[in-house]
Amino acid sequence: MRKLGMITLLLFIGFIGNSQNKGNVIGTIDEYPDFQSKYVTMRNVDVWLPEGYSETHKYSVLYMHDGQMLYDPEKSWNKQAWDVDNVATELLKANKIKDFIVVGIWNGGQTRHIDYFPQKPFEDLSQTEKDTVNAQLKRSSRTNEIFKPVSDNYLKFIVKELKPFIDKKYSVHTKKENTFIMGSSMGGLISMYAICEYPNIFGGAACLSTHWVGTFTLDNNPVPNAFINYLSENLPNPRGHKIYFDCGDQTLDALYPAIQEKVDAVMTAKGYDDTNWMTKFFPGENHSENAWNKRLNIPLEFILGKNEK
Numbered sequence: 001m002r003k004l005g006m007i008t009l010l011l012f013i014g015f016i017g018n019s020q021n022k023g024n025v026i027g028t029i030d031e032y033p034d035f036q037s038k039y040v041t042m043r044n045v046d047v048w049l050p051e052g053y054s055e056t057h058k059y060s061v062l063y064m065h066d067g068q069m070l071y072d073p074e075k076s077w078n079k080q081a082w083d084v085d086n087v088a089t090e091l092l093k094a095n096k097i098k099d100f101i102v103v104g105i106w107n108g109g110q111t112r113h114i115d116y117f118p119q120k121p122f123e124d125l126s127q128t129e130k131d132t133v134n135a136q137l138k139r140s141s142r143t144n145e146i147f148k149p150v151s152d153n154y155l156k157f158i159v160k161e162l163k164p165f166i167d168k169k170y171s172v173h174t175k176k177e178n179t180f181i182m183g184s185s186m187g188g189l190i191s192m193y194a195i196c197e198y199p200n201i202f203g204g205a206a207c208l209s210t211h212w213v214g215t216f217t218l219d220n221n222p223v224p225n226a227f228i229n230y231l232s233e234n235l236p237n238p239r240g241h242k243i244y245f246d247c248g249d250q251t252l253d254a255l256y257p258a259i260q261e262k263v264d265a266v267m268t269a270k271g272y273d274d275t276n277w278m279t280k281f282f283p284g285e286n287h288s289e290n291a292w293n294k295r296l297n298i299p300l301e302f303i304l305g306k307n308e309k
Contacts, residue, residue: 067104248285
């Protein structure tokens with residue numbers, strides 16, 4: 001398909017969009033296909049608006065990764081979805097959370113791992129450690145080339161391009177107290193990285209089944225310690241920030257509990273407590289959208305609770 005020029009494309013995504021009440025989706029989804037960026041590959045962005053969305057009211061904003069997995073299981077690769085619209089609508093009707101919209105950022109497909117892998121911790125590895133990570137990712141078919149994360153640019157896309165667009169087009173609060181980020185697996189990693197790199201932009205991060213291993217093995221893997229060291233040095237001030245972690249213990253989640261315990265120790269050492277940090281363990285739960293859907297209400301209530309100003 002012929003590529004649109006920059007001006008034409010920006011006009012298209014900036015002013016037209018494609019509003020739909022998709023199937024059984026509660027609320028409205030504004031679609032922005034092939035959102036162009038100078039930092040990352042083009043990708044779709046879906047903006048979910050709750051029922052009764054009004055331009056006369058201000059909303060918080062939740063940025064979510066893997067946007068194609070949020071609503072319609074029939075369109076996802078594994079026929080599963082987070083079912084965000086239903087969970088959010090129930091919480092809103094129960095008056096448990098602040099009014100908010102969701103900005104679902106589709107992943108870049110083949111670029112997902114390099115987009116979501118925290119860049120600075122990787123760059124702090126020795127060359128031998130980088131070679132080890134590269135070999136492990138090649139064995140798991142996550143890369144065919146020398147692995148080099150570009151997550152700093154992915155975050156620049158969100159902060160410097162996407163957020164200004166959302167802030168201008170929608171009736172939203174723009175400060176960090178009402179700006180949140182959430183994801184699972186690698187999306188959990190990049191959410192953690194986002195609040196550390198941009199503590200003045202994001203007031204809360206929810207990281208479900210955070211992929212602390214980076215690769216897909218615990219054997220001879222330098223990544224978990226690199227992430228823990230990074231957190232030790234870069235966690236934002238607990239005052240004014242909320243962070244949520246969780247994991248199960250089945251399938252890929254079986255790799256996480258021991259590392260999460262070390263992360264929790266860092267959180268405590270850095271002054272986080274139950275007012276601004278939560279870690280939940282779900283025995284028997286696996287690594288899937290169905291599992292994240294079942295507990296999605298917990299992080300939403302934690303970071304978007306109405307007791308927060």
